Amino acid sequence: MLRVTRKLEFAAAHFYHNPNLSAEENRRIFGKCNNPKGHGHNYVLEVTVAGEPDPKTGMILDLNELKAILDREVTARMDHKHLNYDVPELSGKIPTCEEIATVIWNLLEPKIRQGRLEHIRLYESPELFVDCARNGQ
Amino acid sequence: MKLSLSRRYSFPASHRLFRAEWSDAENMRVFGKCANSHGHGHNYAVEVSVTGKVDRETGMIANLTDLDGFVRRNVIDAFDHANLNEEIAEFRQIVPTTENLCRVIFKRLEKFPHAKLERIRIEETGKNSFEFSSDGET
Numbered sequence: 001m002l003r004v005t006r007k008l009e010f011a012a013a014h015f016y017h018n019p020n021l022s023a024e025e026n027r028r029i030f031g032k033c034n035n036p037k038g039h040g041h042n043y044v045l046e047v048t049v050a051g052e053p054d055p056k057t058g059m060i061l062d063l064n065e066l067k068a069i070l071d072r073e074v075t076a077r078m079d080h081k082h083l084n085y086d087v088p089e090l091s092g093k094i095p096t097c098e099e100i101a102t103v104i105w106n107l108l109e110p111k112i113r114q115g116r117l118e119h120i121r122l123y124e125s126p127e128l129f130v131d132c133a134r135n136g137q
Numbered sequence: 138m139k140l141s142l143s144r145r146y147s148f149p150a151s152h153r154l155f156r157a158e159w160s161d162a163e164n165m166r167v168f169g170k171c172a173n174s175h176g177h178g179h180n181y182a183v184e185v186s187v188t189g190k191v192d193r194e195t196g197m198i199a200n201l202t203d204l205d206g207f208v209r210r211n212v213i214d215a216f217d218h219a220n221l222n223e224e225i226a227e228f229r230q231i232v233p234t235t236e237n238l239c240r241v242i243f244k245r246l247e248k249f250p251h252a253k254l255e256r257i258r259i260e261e262t263g264k265n266s267f268e269f270s271s272d273g274e275t
Contacts, residue, residue: 016196102138105138130140135138
């Protein structure tokens with residue numbers, strides 16, 4: 001089995017606030033990420049698809065098609081957006097790297113039909129990232 | 138789908154690869170320039186990966202403030218600007234290769250109370266990296 005990885009970047013704003021907690025608890029748990037005016041990151045996403053190359057094309061999947069899926073599902077939804085307000089899939093969730101990666105996994109997984117989505121890694125910064133891997137991998 | 142959270146830390150430290158019971162020639166043959174008697178150093182970059190349930194209230198596997206504090210108290214405070222051979226107790230018995238450094242740091246961090254430590258990955262330089270995972274032997 002082979003794996004192909006494509007990388008993309010998007011810039012987005014967010015802040016962390018749980019309306020079920022007091023202002024003081026929000027500040028204690030989320031620290032400066034609780035600032036309601038928000039802040040932002042250049043997120044970097046690596047998407048890995050696994051499979052056998054098609055003998056006719058030598059490709060696991062058409063990278064143009066993968067790029068089109070990523071443009072539609074991720075870039076159009078999240079690039080230059082505010083993750084608290086503009087992304088319905090994150091509504092009611094704290095837009096942490098864990099939650100964003102989970103949303104991205106759930107958006108991409110059913111859309112990739114040649115090969116299968118095996119892994120995504122979402123960097124919020126070079127110092128912080130989340131991995132989602134298919135179970136049992 | 139399995140989720141893990143990784144955080145990257147760094148510290149500069151010095152070390153020397155050698156075994157006291159071996160001759161200089163033997164150390165030089167096995168460890169090469171890393172056996173240089175006065176030691177040398179690296180900017181180590183350490184990736185700490187943890188897994189666990191995403192807390193419903195916070196959206197987090199682990200609060201980074203907790204993770205940063207735990208890593209600082211158990212690793213960075215001791216290893217930053219240190220001589221690994223002489224100042225880190227674990228390396229009195231074992232050679233401070235980066236393989237062993239992965240194990241030592243894993244051991245120091247595995248009691249992190251808020252999530253399960255899954256992997257330690259260390260870049261000794263931009264060209265060399267080493268990993269130790271919880272599913273491996275200990």
